[in-house]
Amino acid sequence: MIRIENLSKNYGPKQVLKNINLSFDKGQVYGIIGENGSGKTTLFRCIAGLEKYSGTISSDIDKLKNHLGLLLTEPFFFSKITGREYIRLLCNARNKNTGNIDERNIFDLPLNQYASTYSTGMKKKLALTAILMQDNECFILDEPFNGVDIQSNIIIEDIIHKLKDLGKTVIISSHIFSTLSNTCDEIHLLKNGEFLKKTFKDNFITLEAEMKEITIGNKIEKLGLK
């Protein structure tokens, strides 16, 4: 379990996260939704220990960071490192054996090519493959479906279901509502650094409609499209 209490984060005078209280249980999948700049990535970075913050983030896992698989929105790749070497690097970092990489390459990635030459979707799939091979207990997937082809989206959804069955904690952010409603047990709506709403599976359809109202409102009319 991950417990967040009174979490706040400022960048200079700008408060990005405001007094967040939240907990994530084992075997559950959580969705975090919100506009660009609402604080999702900052929240993830705080949980991962990549940002300093006020408040507490605790876990029943000793040193959460060491058991956390973090998929960044835009994974960074060195210019001349192959997909295979990237996986090896991340597994080495966690003292994990990669096993048979080719067998575990379920997205059929060209692992002997430089990862920096991959398309956006392939990079995402490679980064996801690497953190899955690390055998983590918790996963933060920041926009895992972004730029990924439809077939791989289906595979990623199945992977998330499998992680849930294995009792892992999964936290996902996505701008594609259907992918969240297919995978999550709870969805939390974040706006301007505050959690506005928590919704369980039964009410996802209502949430989508409310979200449209909150986030879009009459903005489209303001465009004055003719």
Place this chain on the structure above:
Amino acid sequence: MIINEFAITSNLKKMKIKEYFQLQFKIINRKLTDFGFNPIIGFLTIFIGFIGLSIYLFSKTEFAEYIFILIALSFISKLSEIKRNDFLKFAFPDKAYLVIRIVENSTVVLPFILFLIYKQIFPSVFILTTITLLMALFNFNTTFNYTIPTLFYKKPFEFTVGFRNTFYLFFIAYFLAFMSISVGNFNLGVFALLLVFIVSLSFYSKPENEYYIWSYITTPKGFLFEKIKIGFVYSTILSLPILIALGIFFSSEITTLLIFQLLGYIYLATIILAKYSAYPSEMNLPQGILIGISLLFPPILIGVIPYFYFQSTKKLNNILA
């Protein structure tokens, strides 16, 4: 009317080109400032450094003019990179684009041409000028997607990436070692050995993305020791052929060779520690000065290494703790 429109368009083009170069100048100034230099002092240092190194090169080898031309061309080859030029072509009209390419190439090679004129090597001036102007017309990839095989794939990334970027320099080092044995010039052999270490040191010049540190399950101390251990093992693999060959053919100088090898390891450890002591920023002026002084006066490393080590553990503690 037509003449007026032409004049306006022409002025607009000139303005756009001027803005482009003003922006380039700002970028260079910002880079110098980030490195800890006042831009004026930075330009002055580059100028003095260029003159000093050029004089040194020409005093050391009869092939200096060819090396000089190659260095100049390697700089302008970076300006011919396809993606960069696609952007320029998209942003500027054809004529303005060509003007930019010619001015950029000429600006970069100008110091080289002036020095060659000073040395009165006019055929090289002609060759360099011609190639510079011709290269403004061509674009090419300076990087290739072909995966270069490396011995260092098991423990990525510094030597894996670094070797792929600079493998030709190791062939040059091995060739120099071969030449030193052929002509019985021990100093050239030592230079070849040092070249391997200098290139290895360059692999640690840029800080990696924090994700690649964050992923590690270890303490800052463990992380640093692992990095140094890998650096030692892989630099040994690269330098060992030269060390053994020189050891066999200059057996009376084996102690000197081992001292240089040891110095190579010490500076490798120093640069790794210096890199993380500045993390997440790049190494800056204070670190550069300390390393520079230690190159001139190695005993200072007794103080510099622990200083970098404690700074590094402090910086890494923010990410690994």
